């Protein structure tokens with residue numbers, strides 16, 4: 080299958096930054112038959128990225144996912160190139176995976192714009208920065224798009240394709256086609272909101288777990304046990320926060336809270352840990368101690384926290400995305416299943432629980448804690464008042480026949 084770009088095929092892609100994400104993205108491009116030019120600040124970092132690709136391909140060979148001859152073919156498609164000019168001069172598409180720093184990324188985008196062919200699309204793998212702001216550093220605002228891969232890109236199936244304010248539909252569609260060509264499942268984030276889909280919904284879930292802990296309503300272990308063994312999430316909430324990194328959660332939550340102070344209100348749970356450099360798995364301590372691997376979450380506490388509180392807050396977060404026309408219910412559900420490993424997406428869950436039940440539960444929390452952050456999103460109230468209560472009425476976020 081070929082990807083067209085105003086009549087041209089995406090056959091050559093540049094990857095900027097050969098770190099944790101960049102090397103993985105370069106690898107999956109080459110595995111899909113695309114020619115890759117990869118650059119970094121110096122040869123040493125490029126070579127390090129290349130060695131990581133070789134290591135990962137060896138694993139695929141050991142697991143018989145690919146044959147050894149294929150490994151050589153994949154490697155032959157990857158060139159290490161010095162300087163942006165030579166890296167992008169002959170490509171149709173660029174994926175930037177440099178550090179998460181707006182000033183740095185804007186400088187990179189401005190240079191990429193100078194050297195890349197006029198038809199080339201410039202994509203960023205940013206987790207949290209504004210695609211619109213990156214576009215503004217170029218003269219091709221319609222051809223700048225977010226392509227948010229998950230870590231490790233070789234294994235994680237989801238890609239969030241994010242439109243900035245001026246990104247054209249054609250550019251977004253080309254990014255979606257490229258993600259499919261790489262064997263990924265893309266979802267479309269129609270507006271450039273902080274957190275995109277997965278981190279937005281997770282912010283509501285973290286918020287609720289952290290508040291419950293802070294208020295002394297439940298312990299870390301009770302909440303994680305309920306989430307893992309009752310809700311069937313792949314990790315407990317505190318375990319996931321530690322795994323992602325508490326510094327990252329802290330900054331992502333602050334960004335979302337700065338846009339929507341009425342919806343996400345951060346409890347003073349994370350900041351002290353961040354200040355103490357207890358950042359989670361990467362520093363061997365966060366909410367849990369990680370020195371001996373993954374924490375053991377006790378099964379027997381699963382009934383001691385009402386997991387519906389996590390459900391309804393995730394549903395409220397999803398509803399705000401639907402209300403703001405950021406993403407479709409289907410894409411939100413796909414994103415949470417493929418990006419966070421949830422057994423069901425929040426919109427499917429809402430339809431199963433009943434939207435009237437969800438609204439009632441949120442209102443109960445709002446009254447009990449006198450907190451506006453639990454206010455049900457208007458779209459939930461609207462659907463419930465129209466009788467669109469989900470599966471039981473054959474109409475909710477989805478229609479059922």
Ligand SMILES: NC(=O)c1ccc[n+]([C@@H]2O[C@H](COP(=O)([O-])OP(=O)(O)OC[C@H]3O[C@@H](n4cnc5c(N)ncnc54)[C@H](O)[C@@H]3O)[C@@H](O)[C@H]2O)c1
Nearest residue numbers: 096097098099100101119120176177178179204205206230
């Ligand atoms: N690590 C994750 O879990 C994850 C997940 C999704 C998205 N992201 C995003 O991906 C991007 C990269 O993150 P990472 O984890 O791979 O970081 P990283 O630090 O592992 O890699 C960044 C690489 O970029 C290189 N670099 C620095 N300045 C550069 C420049 N001017 N030009 C070219 N290369 C430069 C660095 O030398 C380094 O090799 C960030 O925007 C991050 O938010 C990260």
